[in-house]
Amino acid sequence: MIRVIIADGHILLQEGLAALIDGEPDMAVVGRALDLPEILPALEERPCDVLLVSAELPSGSGLSIVEPVKAASPHTLVAVLAPNTTGGAEPAFLAAGVDALLSLRDPAEALFESLRRLAAGRAKSAANGGMLSPREGEVLALIAHGFTSRDIADRLDLSVKTVEGYRGRIRIKLGAKSRADLVREARRRGMLEGFAIAS
Numbered sequence: 001m002i003r004v005i006i007a008d009g010h011i012l013l014q015e016g017l018a019a020l021i022d023g024e025p026d027m028a029v030v031g032r033a034l035d036l037p038e039i040l041p042a043l044e045e046r047p048c049d050v051l052l053v054s055a056e057l058p059s060g061s062g063l064s065i066v067e068p069v070k071a072a073s074p075h076t077l078v079a080v081l082a083p084n085t086t087g088g089a090e091p092a093f094l095a096a097g098v099d100a101l102l103s104l105r106d107p108a109e110a111l112f113e114s115l116r117r118l119a120a121g122r123a124k125s126a127a128n129g130g131m132l133s134p135r136e137g138e139v140l141a142l143i144a145h146g147f148t149s150r151d152i153a154d155r156l157d158l159s160v161k162t163v164e165g166y167r168g169r170i171r172i173k174l175g176a177k178s179r180a181d182l183v184r185e186a187r188r189r190g191m192l193e194g195f196a197i198a199s
Contacts, residue, residue, distance in 0.1 A: 002026060002119045005042050007033040007053040007062065008081070017052070020108050027115060035059050043073050049119055052102075055082040066097045077118045077133065097169075099133045132173065132191070139166040144183045144192050 004021055006029055008014050018029040031046040033039045035058045039051070051069055053062040066078050079100040080093055093101045100114055118134060132140060135156075142152045149163045156163070174189075176182035186192050 001028055002050060002115055003028055003030045003046070003048040004050050004052055004115065005029070005031040005033065005039075005046065005048040007035075007039050007042075007051065007057065007065075009034055009054065009056075009058045013054075017111075020111070021115075024112055027112070036062075036065055039065050040068060040072055043069065043076065047073065048076060050077045050079055050115055052079050052081060052115075055080050063093065063096045063098070070097055079114065079118060099135065132170065136166055136170050136173075137191070139163060140170050140182075140186055141192055143167065143170075143179065144186060 004027060006014050006017050006021075008017070011034070014032055014034075018032065021027045021029050030048055031042040033042045037059070039053070043051070051065075053065060055062050062080055069076055069078055077099040078097070079102055080098050081102050081104055082093075083104055100118055102111060102114055120134075138156065139152055142155065147155065149160050149167065152158070153160045153163045171177070171182055174182060174185045176185050
């Protein structure tokens with residue numbers, strides 16, 4: 001069961017999203033928050049797999065909660081809902097530690113698919129003891145196959161700066177100081193088996 005907490009300042013939107021998600025047999029909304037100060041208490045009360053948070057909340061950007069959430073609950077994935085995902089916004093969101101950027105313009109099925117993909121990536125990471133996000137897993141696999149940061153940026157349609165941010169977070173999580181250490185540790189933990197390289 002994929003447990004979800006919804007954080008959005010619009011009650012009607014919250015209720016609509018909750019009804020959609022609760023209608024899926026493998027998903028459940030376990031908590032809600034209307035604003036930034038309510039999110040961490042909601043996580044404490046009801047741990048979840050995915051925090052689905054609006055890009056804009058009454059007291060500020062949903063991005064500002066990503067770091068506190070990751071610190072308080074490293075297993076929780078953060079998916080940000082934005083009015084649209086065009087205009088090159090994705091790299092900035094991903095660089096901030098967001099695990100997925102979703103568009104309010106997408107159909108419900110796209111939301112469900114994204115939540116399932118996030119949860120599946122989390123399960124692979126947990127099984128391998130690495131606790132990497134799905135995107136970090138992709139970057140790690142590409143690093144292990146010898147791709148440079150520029151190569152990875154081009155392949156994943158990200159900026160080099162964003163990729164370097166991912167590399168830094170992966171090194172910290174695995175306690176690696178160099179690329180060789182990173183690959184060796186990832187192989188030792190069996191982490192590379194969970195992430196395939198798309199052609």
